[in-house]
Amino acid sequence: MSDRFVRLSFALALAIGAAACSKNSNPADPSATMATTTSGTEGLTASIAAPRPLAPANNIQIRNADQPVTLVVRNAVSTKSGVTYTFEVATDSAFAAKVQTKDAVAEGTKQTTVRLDALAPATGYYWHARATSSGTTGVFGPAYGFTVGPAITINPPVPIAPLTGARTSRRPVLRVANATRTGPAGAITYRFEIAPASSFSSIVAVGTNAEGINETGFVPAADLPVDTTFYWRATAIDAANGVTSAPSQVQSFTTSQPSAASLIADQLGVALWPGPQPPGSPGHAALGHTWNVDYLTSFDGVRFLSPRLEVLQTFDLLDRGFDPQGAIDWMKSNGYPTAAVYYPAVLAIGFRYEYLALVNAAWDLVLRAGA
Numbered sequence: 001m002s003d004r005f006v007r008l009s010f011a012l013a014l015a016i017g018a019a020a021c022s023k024n025s026n027p028a029d030p031s032a033t034m035a036t037t038t039s040g041t042e043g044l045t046a047s048i049a050a051p052r053p054l055a056p057a058n059n060i061q062i063r064n065a066d067q068p069v070t071l072v073v074r075n076a077v078s079t080k081s082g083v084t085y086t087f088e089v090a091t092d093s094a095f096a097a098k099v100q101t102k103d104a105v106a107e108g109t110k111q112t113t114v115r116l117d118a119l120a121p122a123t124g125y126y127w128h129a130r131a132t133s134s135g136t137t138g139v140f141g142p143a144y145g146f147t148v149g150p151a152i153t154i155n156p157p158v159p160i161a162p163l164t165g166a167r168t169s170r171r172p173v174l175r176v177a178n179a180t181r182t183g184p185a186g187a188i189t190y191r192f193e194i195a196p197a198s199s200f201s202s203i204v205a206v207g208t209n210a211e212g213i214n215e216t217g218f219v220p221a222a223d224l225p226v227d228t229t230f231y232w233r234a235t236a237i238d239a240a241n242g243v244t245s246a247p248s249q250v251q252s253f254t255t256s257q258p259s260a261a262s263l264i265a266d267q268l269g270v271a272l273w274p275g276p277q278p279p280g281s282p283g284h285a286a287l288g289h290t291w292n293v294d295y296l297t298s299f300d301g302v303r304f305l306s307p308r309l310e311v312l313q314t315f316d317l318l319d320r321g322f323d324p325q326g327a328i329d330w331m332k333s334n335g336y337p338t339a340a341v342y343y344p345a346v347l348a349i350g351f352r353y354e355y356l357a358l359v360n361a362a363w364d365l366v367l368r369a370g371a
Helices: 003-024 260-268 309-319 324-333
Strands: 034-039 044-049 052-055 060-062 070-074 084-090 098-106 111-115 123-133 144-148 158-161 166-168 174-177 189-195 205-210 215-218 229-238 251-255 294-297 303-306 341-343 348-350 354-359 362-367
Touching (some): 044 123, 052 123, 070 084, 070 123, 098 111, 158 229, 174 229, 189 215, 205 215, 260 309, 309 324, 309 354, 309 362
Parallel strands (some): 166 251
Antiparallel strands (some): 034 044, 052 070, 084 123, 174 215, 294 303, 341 348, 348 354, 354 362
16 A cells, blocks of 8 residues: 555545534533544544533532532533543542543433532542543543542430429420531431321421520420420531531320419510429419519619519429428529528518518418518
8 A cells, every 4th residue: 555545545534523613512622632543344434522621610629418410511522422431530630530420321312410429527638530432532621620628426415304204394495415526517407207106207396595504495485284204315416517417315294284383474474494404393382462463662763573582492392292392402513593591480581682481371472571
């Protein structure tokens, strides 16, 4: 075969390839690199362009919680059907340190996607893709970069109260110790759920509160049915990073008929027992006189809303069966401040501005006349 014939044959192949490229190239991507090769005995030349990356966007940061990452390319322009794709992911832009390769990915309609395996968090990555068709392997398209954010773990919050078996008011204060966490977590909120069954298939009360100091609480917005057992749990949520803890251990409580003290606390708009719940059931003491909610002025000129919470709590303990000194001691040992002093000789409990006095088997609230 003469040199002249070889040169003419090569020129003809290039001309056919150029024509195919001109006919099938994407006008939106005039810079796409083409690869050509002769396809066996058919005598036809296959041409294929480099696919273009679409997603993730270049240099984007992806939350670790949003893994696995899906790569998307715009399909390569090819003169042959049966196109497959190769995706490479590396930690360097030269792709010397490849961490994943996805080969023989079937072409999709207009776009082709592949889901990666989980990548190491807190790491930057580069990716690119190329197409193959009928023995022709194209060149890799442009490399895009992305970063997987740090790993964040949030442990379940720990229930504080009410614990399983407790009897509560119809609006109990649910409390959990704040969840421990690892990694750079964002702001944490807590979702509380109350249900009539431990499966939580039906939820009767739910609320989300921002994290408090050391612990976080929730009070239902409406009364729960009386003499009913309920189950509750809480979940810690870092919405910014898409991380949620497992639910806390499920606890149960049984609602009781509201006590006299809790009804007055509702009028005052305060929780009767925001912390530890006292034992016992109401029904052991009676209210006397002057327990109506009103503003009073003390002997030393201080205007205050009566009855004060400290006094209500003391009466509630008496109503639960505590003796006066036992009620004072329980409050002090459970974190409820009180200045109460019991005077057994006169059956009275003294507070800063008032007395509780046992008169005719009922506890009267009496404003102090002096220091």
